[in-house]
Amino acid sequence: ATIAAIVPAAGVGSRMQHSVPKQYISLSGKTILQHTLTKLAQLHELVAIHVAVSVDDQYFADLPFIDKRIKRVDGGNERATSVLNGLLSLADNPPKWVLVHDAARPLVTIDDMNALLSYCLTHGEGGILATQVKDTIKRGHTHSEQTIPRDALWQALTPQLFNYRELLQSLQDALAANAVITDEASAMEWANKPVKLVAGRSDNIKITTPEDLDLAEFLLQQQES
Ligand code: C5P
Numbered sequence: 001a002t003i004a005a006i007v008p009a010a011g012v013g014s015r016m017q018h019s020v021p022k023q024y025i026s027l028s029g030k031t032i033l034q035h036t037l038t039k040l041a042q043l044h045e046l047v048a049i050h051v052a053v054s055v056d057d058q059y060f061a062d063l064p065f066i067d068k069r070i071k072r073v074d075g076g077n078e079r080a081t082s083v084l085n086g087l088l089s090l091a092d093n094p095p096k097w098v099l100v101h102d103a104a105r106p107l108v109t110i111d112d113m114n115a116l117l118s119y120c121l122t123h124g125e126g127g128i129l130a131t132q133v134k135d136t137i138k139r140g141h142t143h144s145e146q147t148i149p150r151d152a153l154w155q156a157l158t159p160q161l162f163n164y165r166e167l168l169q170s171l172q173d174a175l176a177a178n179a180v181i182t183d184e185a186s187a188m189e190w191a192n193k194p195v196k197l198v199a200g201r202s203d204n205i206k207i208t209t210p211e212d213l214d215l216a217e218f219l220l221q222q223q224e225s
Helices: 032-041 079-088 110-123 164-176 184-190 210-224
Strands: 003-008 046-053 070-074 097-100 127-132 137-140 144-148 154-163 196-199
Touching: 003 032, 003 079, 032 046, 032 110, 046 079, 070 079, 079 097, 079 164, 097 110, 097 164, 110 127, 110 154, 110 196, 154 164, 154 184, 164 184
Parallel strands: 003 046, 003 097, 046 070, 127 196
Antiparallel strands: 097 154, 127 154, 137 144
């Protein structure tokens, strides 16, 4: 089965309050996007790695060459539209499966990606890396209104792996219906398609705020040593 990857990397990283978009911040000698692409490039099964970057991105062209499967495509205004553009960029030669992975998650391990690929390909079912919620979760605005039982709560991570045609259709339909789509699984759920939860490491964090940078750098150094 053919598998292609899409990397949404078109965010501006407003919560990072940094001079460059967060995927271009350097940690341990390489930009966050380089770390992420280096991880994906280790998956030899991937036939293409399409990176959705902003149309006015000035930085992508300066990245050192990593792998000949990597191609720049235009991103959109939201993560979901960046992913949609990535899917459409594969339409001429559609793969059976598509693996979507956030540029902002450079800490993903090859073992976790292989666990996801192995489950989905063996069972012919889409799925995502996720981690069971460890904290007590409150619902509320200024005051806590309710504690949500956490035994059936998971935090969604990436990568997320789905049948290419099903994801393209579900995402287009969900966006047309104005559904709230914050990951690929939300579009699949909206279309009543199965989403397997594959337990992954909780240190596969999405680098979002300045506090995440020191932690991510420490974890990257641990992985490299
Ligand atoms: O903003 P957030 O941290 O949720 O972004 C998750 C991923 O989606 C990041 O890798 C970011 O670059 C990407 N993104 C995108 N296009 C957007 C917004 C976010 O590709 N318009």
